[in-house]
Amino acid sequence: MDTISENRSFGGIQGVYRHHSDSCGCPMTFGLYLPPQAATAPVPMLWYLSGLTCTHENAMVKAAAQQHAARAGIALVFPDTSPRGEDVADDKDYDLGQGAGFYVNATQAPWAPHFRMWDYVAEELPRLLDNAFMIDPDRQAITGHSMGGHGALTLAMNLPGRFASVSAFAPIAHPTQSDWGRKQLGAYLGDDESAWAAHDATLLMRESGFGGPVLVDQGNEDQFLDLLKPEALAEAMAARRQPGQFRMQKGYDHSYFFVSTFMGDHVAFHADALGLA
Amino acid sequence: MDTISENRSFGGIQGVYRHHSDSCGCPMTFGLYLPPQAATAPVPMLWYLSGLTCTHENAMVKAAAQQHAARAGIALVFPDTSPRGEDVADDKDYDLGQGAGFYVNATQAPWAPHFRMWDYVAEELPRLLDNAFMIDPDRQAITGHSMGGHGALTLAMNLPGRFASVSAFAPIAHPTQSDWGRKQLGAYLGDDESAWAAHDATLLMRESGFGGPVLVDQGNEDQFLDLLKPEALAEAMAARRQPGQFRMQKGYDHSYFFVSTFMGDHVAFHADALGLA
Incomplete structure (x- = not known):
């Protein structure tokens, strides 16, 4: 590791x-914030999964998260959003291919050889972090923005016991019923929609929910509301009696000004679930 | 204004x-953060001047300043660092020309027609902001980073009574004695070094000082320490008995991770000087 x-x-x-990365078959870059507390003992870790077009860097420089992580004593990990490289498949559109991995393991050509972001974020990167840094693998939480909110919610619900808490900023909430989802799940996973269900936060919430607390923030002036479909997730959360909060924030859009x-x-929410403070 | x-x-x-911009003879872009308090009454204003290569945008997205401004009820203005455009002179180096205005009025060819950042920041933009936004022009403070720290200190000391307080992050502190300064002051102002003195924070501190409090932060692992010359300014501040603080921060470099x-x-320091809680 360099x-x-x-x-x-x-x-x-x-x-x-x-x-x-063995999962992705290419070099992968990630950001990791270690708070001052990591100098003396392993610290819990909050995953931050980013949205379409982002790299590891966007949230790291624009989300203003480090100050809160330092106060709480939580590490922050910022993975990239896809495999990258000249020999990695891509698409001319911003919402498919490089920068748009959607946190799934692709089974279809031309994506299958490299687009294994599920394995990368769920298995490979956690092992690497545990081996290389002062991280406590038994205390993890997860959040994300937009496509990364989708990733956070679907990872959390598919891996019971892994994460103490999950939150999301303006997540892609119901991708099997949205143009932010159907296109990508079809390309990466094929036409059989039964394979898509494990990657739809609303369907997972209806099916099983999450074993810890959930926090979702959504701006009511988000320019992508029709694609995000927050109402489907809010309905599913309430129908399941899922412990948590869905907050519609007046005047906010989809940008990092909203996230920050x-x-x-969000960090305080996860710190509480992780037994800090 | 668009x-x-x-x-x-x-x-x-x-x-x-x-x-x-009449001063610069070209379109100019700036960022302005208005805190919630500006919805009901004019608010004080903190100028943030940026460093080499920056536009209005860098600090706006990376300095994590808005949260503090919102709490204190202060507006933040983020000017660009130079005139820009195809018919504006430029240089192949990053530290001269577009992105490197140094907050002076150029008198030399080819810079004189557009490079009038002193007039722009000291006169034109304040008038425009006063006319167009809920700003209280009688309550201003100023800060900046690197070249912008130089701009903040030199504006504050040259315009007595204008700013209640001045601060700087890793300022270019003694440009008449540094390669970050001699090259640019020579290019913009000509070979007569007597014209440079009004644009050197250390010389101004020796000559007159500042009528309010001063706060300077400098990382001791800044990769540009030899160019910034903080020791000259620290000595001048102490020799003048200038009210204020010079803080050498252990382990920090020149980046926005330091600034943020x-x-x-810094915002709390200016809020105090401006008479806000």
């Missing part, structure tokens, strides 16, 4: 690292 | 606006 950069931030270290505004609430 | 974007952020509005870490302190 160290790309390390910068002091709020008393901790914001690092960027690159390693060969509520990041403090 | 509105480029407006995003809700911490209950206020982060806007980006473009207008024709201490932004809360």
Whole structure:
């Protein structure tokens, strides 16, 4: 594993690292913020999964999360959103291929050889982090934005016991019924829609829900509301009596100005679920 | 004036606006954060001047300043760092020309026609903001990073009574004695070094100091320490008995991870000087 950069931030270290990924069959880059507390003991970890077009870097520089993680004593991991490289398949559209992995294991050509973001985020990267950094693998939580909110919710519900809590900022909430979903799930997983269900937060919420608390924030002036379909997830959460909160935030859009505004609430929510503070 | 974007952020509005600048003879873009308090009454304003290569956008998305401004009830203005455009002079190096205005009025060819950032920041933009937004022009403070820290300190000391307080993050502190300064002051102002003195924070501190409090933060692992020359400014501040603080921050570099870490302190410092809680 190569160290790309390390910068002091709020008393901790914001690092960027690159390693060969067996899952994705290419080099992968991720950001990791270690709070000051990691200097002396393993710390819990909050995953942040990013949205369409993002790399590991967007949230790392724009979400204003480090200050809250430093206060709570939580590490933050910022994975990339897809495999990348000249020999990795891509598409001319921003919402398919590189930068748009959708946190699934592709089974279809031309995506199957590299697009295994589910395995990467659920299995490979956690092992690597546990081996290389002062992380406590028994205390993890997960969040994400847009496509990454979809990833956070679907990972959390598919891996019971893994995460103490899950939250999302403006998640793609019902991809099997949205143009942000049908196109990508069809391309990556094929036409059999039964394979899609494990990657739809609303369907998973209806089916099983989540064993810990859930927090979802959504701006009511989000320019992508029709694609995100928050009403489907809100309905499913309430119908299941899922412990948690769905918050419709007045005046906010889909940008990182929205994410950063509520990041403090989300980190505090996860810190509480992880037994900190 | 055209509105480029407006995003809700911490209950206020982060806007980006473009207008024709008479000073610079070209369109200029700036960011303005209005806190929630500006909805009902004019608010004080904190200027943030950016460093080499930056536009209006860098600090706006990476400095994590809006949360503190919202709490204190202060507007933030993020000017660009130079005139820009195809018919504006430029240089192949990153540290001269577009993105590197150094907050002076150029007198030399080819820069003189457009590079009038001093007039733009000291005169034109304040007038425009006063006319167009809920700003209280009698309550202003100023800060900046690197070249922008140089701009903040030199504007504050050259315009007595204008700013209640001045702060800087890793400022170019003694440009008349640095390769970050001699090259640019020579290019913009000519070979007569007597014209440079008004644009050197250390010389101004020796000559007159500042009528309010001063706060300077500098990382001790800044990769540009030899160019910034903080020791000259620290010595001048102490020799003048200038009220204020010079803080050498252990482990921090020149990046926005450094700036964002201490932004809360700086906004609180200015809020106190402006008479806000």
